[in-house]
Structure formats: C-alpha cells, structure tokens
Amino acid sequence: MAKDNCERKPSKAAGGWGALKSVARQLKNSGKPVSGAKTLLSLNQADGFDCPGCAWGDPEHGSSFEFCENGVKAVTWEATKNRVTPEFFAAHSVQELRTWSDHDLEHQGRLTNPMRYNPETDHYEAVSWEDAFAGIGAALNAIEDPNQAEFYTSGRASNEAAFLYQTFVRLFGTNNFPDCSNMCHEASGVALTQAIGIGKGTILLEDFDETDLVYCVGQNPGTNHPRMLASLREVVERGAKVVAINPLKEKGLTRFADPQNKIEMIRGTSAPTSTHYISPRLGGDMAIFRGMSKVVLEAEDKAQAEGKPAVLDHAFIAEHTHGFDAWCDLVRATSWDQILDQSGLTREDIETAAQMYIDADRVIVAWAMGITQHVHSVDTIREIASFMFLKGNVGRKGTGLCPVRGHSNVQGDRTVGINEKAPAAFIDAMEAELGVSLPRERGHNVIQAIGAMLDGTAKAFIALGGNFARAVPDSHLVAEAMGKLDLTVNIATKLNHGHLMPGKQSYVLPCLGRTEIDKNLEGTRQMVTVEDSMSMVHGSSGINLPASKSLLSEVRIIAGIAKATVGSERVDWDTLGQDHDKIREMIARVLPIFGDFNKQVREPRGFWLRNPASEREFRTPTAKANFGDADLPALTEWQSVNGKDAHFVLQTFRSHDQYNTTVYGMDDRYRGIYGEREVVFVNKRDLKAMDLKGGDIVDIIGTYEDGHRRECKGFRVVEYDTPRGCIGGYYPEMNALVPHQTVGDLSFTPTSKSVLVRLEKSNP
Numbered sequence: 001m002a003k004d005n006c007e008r009k010p011s012k013a014a015g016g017w018g019a020l021k022s023v024a025r026q027l028k029n030s031g032k033p034v035s036g037a038k039t040l041l042s043l044n045q046a047d048g049f050d051c052p053g054c055a056w057g058d059p060e061h062g063s064s065f066e067f068c069e070n071g072v073k074a075v076t077w078e079a080t081k082n083r084v085t086p087e088f089f090a091a092h093s094v095q096e097l098r099t100w101s102d103h104d105l106e107h108q109g110r111l112t113n114p115m116r117y118n119p120e121t122d123h124y125e126a127v128s129w130e131d132a133f134a135g136i137g138a139a140l141n142a143i144e145d146p147n148q149a150e151f152y153t154s155g156r157a158s159n160e161a162a163f164l165y166q167t168f169v170r171l172f173g174t175n176n177f178p179d180c181s182n183m184c185h186e187a188s189g190v191a192l193t194q195a196i197g198i199g200k201g202t203i204l205l206e207d208f209d210e211t212d213l214v215y216c217v218g219q220n221p222g223t224n225h226p227r228m229l230a231s232l233r234e235v236v237e238r239g240a241k242v243v244a245i246n247p248l249k250e251k252g253l254t255r256f257a258d259p260q261n262k263i264e265m266i267r268g269t270s271a272p273t274s275t276h277y278i279s280p281r282l283g284g285d286m287a288i289f290r291g292m293s294k295v296v297l298e299a300e301d302k303a304q305a306e307g308k309p310a311v312l313d314h315a316f317i318a319e320h321t322h323g324f325d326a327w328c329d330l331v332r333a334t335s336w337d338q339i340l341d342q343s344g345l346t347r348e349d350i351e352t353a354a355q356m357y358i359d360a361d362r363v364i365v366a367w368a369m370g371i372t373q374h375v376h377s378v379d380t381i382r383e384i385a386s387f388m389f390l391k392g393n394v395g396r397k398g399t400g401l402c403p404v405r406g407h408s409n410v411q412g413d414r415t416v417g418i419n420e421k422a423p424a425a426f427i428d429a430m431e432a433e434l435g436v437s438l439p440r441e442r443g444h445n446v447i448q449a450i451g452a453m454l455d456g457t458a459k460a461f462i463a464l465g466g467n468f469a470r471a472v473p474d475s476h477l478v479a480e481a482m483g484k485l486d487l488t489v490n491i492a493t494k495l496n497h498g499h500l501m502p503g504k505q506s507y508v509l510p511c512l513g514r515t516e517i518d519k520n521l522e523g524t525r526q527m528v529t530v531e532d533s534m535s536m537v538h539g540s541s542g543i544n545l546p547a548s549k550s551l552l553s554e555v556r557i558i559a560g561i562a563k564a565t566v567g568s569e570r571v572d573w574d575t576l577g578q579d580h581d582k583i584r585e586m587i588a589r590v591l592p593i594f595g596d597f598n599k600q601v602r603e604p605r606g607f608w609l610r611n612p613a614s615e616r617e618f619r620t621p622t623a624k625a626n627f628g629d630a631d632l633p634a635l636t637e638w639q640s641v642n643g644k645d646a647h648f649v650l651q652t653f654r655s656h657d658q659y660n661t662t663v664y665g666m667d668d669r670y671r672g673i674y675g676e677r678e679v680v681f682v683n684k685r686d687l688k689a690m691d692l693k694g695g696d697i698v699d700i701i702g703t704y705e706d707g708h709r710r711e712c713k714g715f716r717v718v719e720y721d722t723p724r725g726c727i728g729g730y731y732p733e734m735n736a737l738v739p740h741q742t743v744g745d746l747s748f749t750p751t752s753k754s755v756l757v758r759l760e761k762s763n764p
C-alpha cells in the first residue's frame with residue numbers, strides 16, 4: 001500500500017461510506033438548479049437516461065436505484081451549473097488555457113456557444129451555427145482527397161449520432177474512422193471475431209446468477225465498473241468462486257460495501273468480491289491461461305487412464321470447434337519454465353486456479369484493459385477463448401466470454417458503422433440504402449490517423465466527442481501536429497486540451513449531454529439509444545433543461561455539417577436531424593438485426609441484439625469456434641527488461657477520481673493516494689535496489705530507440721504492492737511515455753499497459 005502518503009489511508013473496502021461521502025460532495029459541488037437527487041433517480045430507469053459512466057449491463061430497468069459512486073460523478077460532472085461562455089474565451093487566450101490542467105479546464109463547466117478560433121487574437125469567438133456549418137463544409141470540400149480527413153468518435157456518442165456521422169463520412173468519401181475503441185477493446189474485437197465469429201461478448205447479466213466460477217482478469221471494476229461489484233459479490237455470496245487476476249490488489253476485487261444496503265452501511269461491514277487473488281507480472285496472462293490449460297489437459301489424460309469421467313466437453317469440441325489437436329500440441333509443448341517466468345506465479349498458483357475450472361460446470365471470464373493494451377493481447381484473448389472451449393464454456397447458461405467495455409456506447413458505435421474496416425455486407429447495405437457507391441478501402445484507425453498527422457498528409461480532424469490529443473500515445477507530438485492541420489472541429493460538452501490545438505480553422509461546437517432534454521424544432525422530445533456490454537439496446541432521454549439555449553444535439557450538429565458538406569441529394573439531413581425515429585428506421589433497414597427498432601426500444605428494458613455465438617452459431621470461416629494457434633510470446637516486455645538496472649515495464653491506469661482524460665479530482669482513495677497524480681507506483685525491493693524510498697522524486701524516461709525523447713519529470717515515488725519490475729502510474733499524464741509505433745499485434749492498440757521505461761533520481 002501507499003505507505004509514505006502521509007495523513008490518509010486507503011479505504012478498507014470498495015463502496016461504503018467513502019462512496020456515499022464522495023457522492024454527497026459531488027452533488028454539492030455540482031450545485032445544479034435542477035435537483036441533483038432527481039437527476040440521479042432517473043439514471044438507468046425505463047423513462048430516464050442511460051448512465052454515461054460505463055457499459056456494464058443493467059438489471060430490470062426501474063427495479064432499483066441503478067447508480068454507483070462513479071456514475072454519480074459522471075452525471076454531476078455533466079449536470080454542473082458552471083458555464084464556459086464567449087466571455088470566458090474572451091478573457092483567456094488559447095495559449096493561456098494550454099497551461100491549465102485537465103481538471104481545471106473541464107471544471108469550468110459546460111460549453112454554451114459554438115465558437116470559432118481567431119488566429120489573429122489567439123481567442124475563440126462566438127459564431128452562429130449557420131456560419132459554423134458553412135465554414136466547416138467549405139473547408140472540408142477544399143481538401144483534395146477525402147482520405148486526408150480524420151473523423152474521430154468517442155464512445156459516448158449515441159447509436160443515432162454515430163450512424164448519422166458514419167453515413168455522412170462515407171458519403172464524403174472516406175473510411176477514416178479512428179475511434180476510442182482502437183485504444184480500448186480492439187484486441188477483444190479482433191480475437192473474438194477470429195475465435196467465435198463476432199467481436200462481442202457472449203454473456204447476459206443473468207449469467208452471473210448461474211455461474212460457478214468467474215475469472216476477473218486485468219480489470220479494476222471497483223473504480224471503472226462499480227455496478228459489476230454487485231454481481232461479483234452475489235456470486236461469492238452464493239458460494240460460487242471469483243478469481244481475480246491482477247498484478248495490483250485492487251480494493252474492489254477484495255471487498256465491497258454496498259452503499260444501497262442500509263444494514264451494511266449502519267454496521268460498517270462489507271462482503272468479499274473474490275475468493276482467490278493471483279498477481280501476475282504485466283503481460284503474463286497468456287502464460288497463465290496456457291498453464292491452466294496444460295493442467296486441464298493433464299487432468300483429462302489422467303481421467304482417461306483411470307477410466308474416470310472426462311474432464312473436457314468432448315461433444316462440444318467435436319461438434320463446434322476447429323483446431324483442437326494442433327492447439328493441444330502447442331499447449332503440451334510449452335514449457336513450465338516459460339509459463340512461470342512470464343507469469344511470475346508458482347506452479348501451485350496456476351494449478352489451484354485450474355483445479356477450480358476443472359471442478360466448475362459453468363465458467364465466465366471477464367476482462368478489460370489489463371488484457372487488451374499489450375503487444376500480445378490478441379493472442380492472449382484467443383488463449384482465453386481456447387481455455388473456455390475445453391469445457392464448452394460458451395453458449396450455455398452461466399458461461400461465457402465477457403469483455404467489459406469502457407465507454408457507455410462504444411459497442412453500439414461499432415455496431416452502427418463506426419469502423420475503419422467495416423464488413424463488406426455493411427457497406428453493401430449502406431450503398432443500397434443511399435443508392436450510391438461508397439469507399440471500400442480500409443480507412444485509418446487511431447494509430448494511422450496519428451501517422452497521417454505527424455507526416456503532414458492529414459489536413460482535417462473532426463471529433464465527435466472525446467479528447468484525442470490527451471488520450472492517444474505520444475500525446476505531446478500529436479498535440480503539436482494537430483496545430484498544423486487546416487481544419488479542426490470538436491463536438492463536445494466540455495472544454496479540454498484537444499480543443500486547444502486549433503488548426504488553421506477551428507471550431508468548438510457545444511452539444512447536449514445525456515442528462516438533458518432534447519427537443520426538436522416542433523418541440524417533440526427525442527430519445528437516443530445505446531448498446532451495453534451485453535448487447536442490450538435501450539433508450540435514453542434526459543430530464544434536465546439544456547445547459548444553454550444555444551446547444552444543439554449531436555444529431556443536429558452532424559446533420560448540419562453533413563448538409564453543408566455533401567448536400568441533401570442522397571439524404572434528407574433536415575428531416576433526420578429532427579426525428580430520431582427516422583434515423584432508427586434507417587438503421588434497421590441497413591442492419592436488419594435491429595428488427596422493429598422503434599417498437600422494441602420502447603419496451604422497458606429495451607431489447608437484446610442477437611449474438612449468434614452465444615447460441616453456438618459461430619460465423620467464422622470454418623463455421624466453428626476456432627482454437628488459437630499461437631505460441632507464447634518469445635519474450636514478454638517484462639522479460640525484456642528483467643535484469644537491466646532501473647528498467648521497468650510501466651502500466652498506465654485510471655485513478656478512482658477520473659473518467660479517462662476527465663479528471664474529477666486528485667484522490668485515488670482505494671490506492672491511498674490523496675491530492676496528487678504525478679506519482680509512480682514501485683515495488684519496495686526495486687526501490688531498495690535503486691537506493692530510492694517512497695516520497696523520492698524521479699524522472700521516468702522512455703527507452704524506445706526511435707529517435708523520440710519521452711519523459712515524465714518530477715514524479716513522486718510511491719512504495720506499492722506491485723510485482724518486481726512492474727510499475728504503474730496514471731493516464732493521461734503518462735501518455736507522454738507511450739510510444740505510437742509500438743502497438744498490439746493485429747489490434748493496433750497502443751500498449752498502454754506495457755511501456756518500457758527507466759527510472760532516474762530527479763535532479764532538482
């Protein structure tokens with residue numbers, strides 16, 4: 001634990017009074033004229049709005065108060081009374097604002113007016129919506145090649161906004177759709193598509209009620225998916241098992257006090273969220289699953305030799321899978337030495353974790369960024385899937401693969417076409433809908449968009465939400481390159497650093513948030529829809545008055561830009577902009593899986609987008625679930641630094657007080673950090689070896705030899721329970737250290753959880 005951090009200690013359990021106090025503080029600070037409590041009671045209710053916090057599924061809408069501490073932060077942060085007005089921009093130049101922190105920028109509140117950058121004064125100035133649309137349309141049309149424009153999407157955008165956006169971008173003539181998913185669960189999408197024929201998870205929330213065993217891998221749900229803790233805790237209370245696999249002992253994965261449980265709150269008690277905890281080295285998870293599979297295969301051999309019942313589900317393997325024998329050969333050929341060195345575990349650790357699998361009838365594996373943000377993530381997820389196929393743990397009640405998504409609609413955005421490599425069938429359907437041929441070549445993902453900005457071929461950047469400049473690797477280089485573009489446009493609720501690197505022409509366009517009432521010109525309320533991690537699609541309608549009279553919905557802003565850029569010959573943007581039902585009709589024509597979209601989404605709990613893999617229909621080229629075909633990495637990042645003085649693998653993670661690049665506050669209660677973020681978590685023995693102690697100040701230096709100097713200077717050392725050679729610190733500050741050229745194999749995901757660095761004592 002963070003020993004040297006003076007006055008305050010880490011919390012004993014996740015949730016509890018700490019969470020309630022934090023909620024109260026948040027409500028007070030938001031000071032919303034519309035009652036904060038009323039806003040919260042509408043969260044995740046049938047007639048309310050979807051929590052913009054995370055993509056965890058909801059139980060029956062309306063059955064309880066469905067929010068958590070960090071959902072409250074997300075909501076109140078949006079529903080603040082603070083405003084960023086034209087007067088604010090008149091008072092502060094862009095150069096000045098660039099010196100502000102991420103927290104201070106967003107804390108100024110909601111953007112109120114469309115703004116255009118004036119390079120002569122270095123200030124943003126108010127502009128009318130008409131002039132903004134016309135200016136953007138003219139600038140986009142002045143670009144020689146549509147592939148020189150990058151159209152970014154952050155995963156909070158609704159299905160309706162995302163679908164309209166991709167329609168516009170494809171008509172404009174490019175598939176350049178860098179999106180936050182490229183930095184997030186891309187490896188899950190790639191690996192699951194190869195393994196089971198669809199890049200999504202196969203479980204429903206109810207599966208947690210039936211499962212015998214959950215592996216929760218590379219994920220910190222106490223902070224990032226707090227509503228998942230209720231599921232994990234119920235699994236443990238039922239007597240089933242939860243194995244947490246995480247280099248850090250994350251509080252939420254040990255104990256949870258449910259702030260909505262009165263008795264628990266009064267007694268100050270909490271309950272466990274896991275039954276077993278194993279702490280591997282960074283990037284060691286493929287080795288763990290390979291090792292567990294080895295144990296399972298040995299158990300099968302033994303059972304056969306002794307004439308006992310089979311351990312494997314032979315019927316499933318024979319009927320539904322491909323590549324079993326070849327993969328078994330790989331598993332058997334993998335040495336324990338390599339497995340133990342990469343994972344950093346003992347053979348007993350792995351055998352214990354595998355024995356639980358052997359004993360369990362129904363198993364779920366859930367994972368997030370600790371698995372997806374490495375070089376070997378795709379192979380690791382394939383290995384997880386192969387392990388699960390051994391006992392038919394896919395497509396059965398209480399079983400399944402569960403990539404836990406990040407942004408609340410990141411999965412939906414992909415479904416409706418935010419995809420630089422969309423399937424041909426989708427483009428075919430869009431062409432039939434629009435009566436025009438559309439570009440087919442692969443567009444840019446985030447890494448390729450960065451490349452185009454750095455080499456000067458990109459001319460324009462449009463962002464539907466997010467904070468590209470801070471979220472991406474090599475953030476300093478990228479921010480600088482953004483300033484050289486001809487056009488930058490940001491559709492946003494709040495001011496962030498991404499808006500402060502204006503191109504030659506630049507606009508910041510303020511939009512309505514999830515919490516706000518969206519009415520069209522005739523005064524009819526519009527709802528949007530989102531898809532959660534479990535492929536449930538539901539409606540979301542805000543209840544608060546808009547932060548300013550000048551705001552438009554994302555849908556109307558996109559329609560405005562589209563009309564001014566590609567004209568209304570193919571699409572009646574005015575009508576679609578005014579009527580979300582019409583957009584949903586169009587979505588359902590292009591993607592028949594949405595069925596009678598407008599009717600279904602008005603059911604209280606929304607509806608489930610059928611996932612064939614969860615019914616054992618595997619739409620892969622072999623028409624089967626495919627076992628993996630990869631060896632363990634020849635060398636993990638940890639192995640590459642092991643034995644080199646002061647060299648480490650660094651993981652960059654989230655504090656309890658942030659939402660990605662949105663920094664709510666400076667505390668990380670569960671890890672015992674208060675009032676600061678420029679810290680680096682290091683193992684005690686590593687510190688000793690370097691003659692350092694907790695509280696010392698160090699510089700963290702990137703060790704990639706590609707000509708770029710990467711450093712974070714003056715960070716405070718925190719002595720922490722993390723494996724030797726593996727250190728950690730906060731994103732986005734540490735994006736200055738994450739290289740954009742080193743990416744996940746096949747996923748192109750920045751390797752934010754295995755960054756190679758060196759520590760040096762700071763020279764004050």
Ligand SMILES: Nc1nc2c(c(=O)[nH]1)N[C@H]1C(S)=C(S)[C@@H](COP(=O)(O)OP(=O)(O)OC[C@H]3O[C@@H](n4cnc5c(=O)[nH]c(N)nc54)[C@H](O)[C@@H]3O)O[C@H]1N2
Pocket residue numbers: 053054055070184217218219220221223224225245246247248250280281282283284285368369370371405406407651652653654655656658659660753
């Ligand atoms: N409050 C809040 N909620 C959020 C977000 C937020 O910022 N704040 N962000 C949203 C988004 S976009 C996303 S993608 C998710 C992110 O959700 P998480 O994936 O939980 O996010 P991180 O903070 O990056 O945490 C990564 C976890 O993986 C562990 N880990 C790192 N490397 C390894 C490894 O090699 N092996 C194993 N086994 N574990 C490892 C870390 O110790 C850490 O516990 O949360 C979403 N929800």
Ligand SMILES: Nc1nc2c(c(=O)[nH]1)N[C@H]1C(S)=C(S)[C@@H](COP(=O)(O)OP(=O)(O)OC[C@H]3O[C@@H](n4cnc5c(=O)[nH]c(N)nc54)[C@H](O)[C@@H]3O)O[C@H]1N2
Pocket residue numbers: 106153154155156157180181183184185369373406407464465466467468471472473491492493494495496511512513514554652653654659660661662731732734735738752
């Ligand atoms: N080093 C490192 N880098 C990472 C990660 C990591 O773990 N480590 N994680 C990666 C992951 S998983 C992700 S998903 C990305 C996140 O990358 P992004 O999605 O680009 O970043 P966010 O911080 O979520 O975006 C915050 C901004 O979104 C805008 N916003 C908020 N709500 C709305 C809305 O309703 N509409 C619109 N239009 N705008 C809105 C606000 O202006 C706010 O400032 O970062 C990635 N980068």
Ligand SMILES: [Mo]
Pocket residue numbers: 180183184185405406407
């Ligand atoms: Mo994410």
